[in-house]
Amino acid sequence: MFGPNPFKLGVFSANCDGGLSMSKAPERWRADWREIEQLALLCDEAGIDFILPVAKWAGYQGEANNYGVSFETLTHGAALGALTRRMAIFCTVHVPLMTPAFAAKAVATVDHVTRGRVGLNIVCGWNQDEFDMHGVTIDADRRYDQGLEWFRIFARLLETGGETGGSFDWDGEFYRLRNLHTAPTSLQRPWPVIMSAGFSPKGRAFAGQAADVLFTNVTEMDQVSTLVGDVHRTAALYGRHVDVYTMAHIVCRPTRAEAEEFYYYFAEEMADRAALDYYKQQKGLINPADVRFVDRPLLTRFSRGTGRNYSGSYPGAYPLIGTPDDITDQMVQMHAQGLAGASIAFLDYLREAPFFLGEVLPRMRRAGLRVA
Ligand SMILES: Cc1cc2nc3c(=O)[nH]c(=O)nc-3n(C[C@H](O)[C@H](O)[C@H](O)COP(=O)(O)O)c2cc1C
Numbered sequence: 001m002f003g004p005n006p007f008k009l010g011v012f013s014a015n016c017d018g019g020l021s022m023s024k025a026p027e028r029w030r031a032d033w034r035e036i037e038q039l040a041l042l043c044d045e046a047g048i049d050f051i052l053p054v055a056k057w058a059g060y061q062g063e064a065n066n067y068g069v070s071f072e073t074l075t076h077g078a079a080l081g082a083l084t085r086r087m088a089i090f091c092t093v094h095v096p097l098m099t100p101a102f103a104a105k106a107v108a109t110v111d112h113v114t115r116g117r118v119g120l121n122i123v124c125g126w127n128q129d130e131f132d133m134h135g136v137t138i139d140a141d142r143r144y145d146q147g148l149e150w151f152r153i154f155a156r157l158l159e160t161g162g163e164t165g166g167s168f169d170w171d172g173e174f175y176r177l178r179n180l181h182t183a184p185t186s187l188q189r190p191w192p193v194i195m196s197a198g199f200s201p202k203g204r205a206f207a208g209q210a211a212d213v214l215f216t217n218v219t220e221m222d223q224v225s226t227l228v229g230d231v232h233r234t235a236a237l238y239g240r241h242v243d244v245y246t247m248a249h250i251v252c253r254p255t256r257a258e259a260e261e262f263y264y265y266f267a268e269e270m271a272d273r274a275a276l277d278y279y280k281q282q283k284g285l286i287n288p289a290d291v292r293f294v295d296r297p298l299l300t301r302f303s304r305g306t307g308r309n310y311s312g313s314y315p316g317a318y319p320l321i322g323t324p325d326d327i328t329d330q331m332v333q334m335h336a337q338g339l340a341g342a343s344i345a346f347l348d349y350l351r352e353a354p355f356f357l358g359e360v361l362p363r364m365r366r367a368g369l370r371v372a
Pocket residue numbers: 012053054055056092121122123124125126127197198199200201202203204215216217247287290343
């Protein structure tokens with residue numbers, strides 16, 4: 001993650017069925033473990049920078065119940081970490097569901113398995129339905145305050161835990177903990193790379209204090225520099241720098257017409273509208289502002305350009321649809337406006353990734369976006 005590629009790429013959400021779509025198209029990703037392994041090896045070999053799984057406990061219902069199948073991310077990380085050689089392996093932890101000491105030990109374990117390639121995506125939770133099975137209530141106003149305290153304990157444990165041989169107590173607002181220590185610590189010092197994905201002002205402030213990378217939603221290219229500037233300014237308030245990435249869905253085909261047709265097919269004709277309604281309802285409960293990503297007739301420049309809706313694309317995911325040249329051009333624009341990377345997803349990762357890797361990565365190298 002701290003390597004030389006100016007624009008990093010990471011496979012996102014391949015641990016869940018449906019990947020990053022709200023589609024009932026039968027071609028959609030099924031999250032079969034053997035296919036996830038093949039995908040990870042393919043991407044590792046091709047030089048993709050990271051793999052990022054989603055922490056999920058329940059599906060989106062509707063007709064397809066996408067995300068109903070999901071592999072737990074720390075165990076997913078340990079397994080893929082043992083198979084791969086180069087890419088960063090992110091694990092995603094829901095703050096209210098795991099103590100900082102548990103997370104520090106688990107993340108250090110995967111860091112040793114991977115010889116220093118683990119990353120942690122810290123999420124504070126948004127879908128109460130998923131938390132009911134754990135008996136935990138999400139506090140919409142305080143979740144990032146808890147997250148920050150959680151992160152400080154986690155970070156201190158990994159920074160000091162095995163070296164001093166000592167321990168510390170913690171008396172905070174959310175945690176009262178005794179005799180905190182952990183060994184081994186992480187190989188990455190003082191702790192592994194941290195990612196977060198908040199959009200609310202509190203989410204951004206959290207990233208400014210805790211994260212190395214923040215994911216943010218970009219629906220318009222001309223929003224990017226303002227968004228990135230805002231995140232950089234927020235981080236600077238804490239004397240830090242945070243890289244900003246976006247989340248994209250890719251349909252890459254030899255012709256633009258083929259790409260656009262396939263996108264329309266799975267994201268509009270085969271949209272799982274009942275799942276989208278469920279998503280919108282749950283998002284609205286935690287953060288009414290987030291609903292803007294769901295109520296989006298012709299929301300993106302892409303939709304307006306084609307005059308069509310794509311209801312079954314994942315809310316907030318930037319559509320990178322077209323030829324290898326089209327997609328490279330858009331990434332060049334993203335980078336020029338300050339983005340340092342993107343997560344990528346495909347309707348069927350294993351079937352679609354080889355063309356993308358073979359055609360887009362060399363173009364990105366020629367455009368100066370990648371050296372590896
Ligand atoms: C790239 C990315 C990864 C995310 N991963 C997860 C996840 O694994 N589990 C989860 O519950 N939420 C996940 N989220 C949702 C965020 O944690 C967050 O709740 C959401 O982006 C809304 O921001 P806010 O909480 O600041 O309102 C992810 C979001 C993005 C963009």
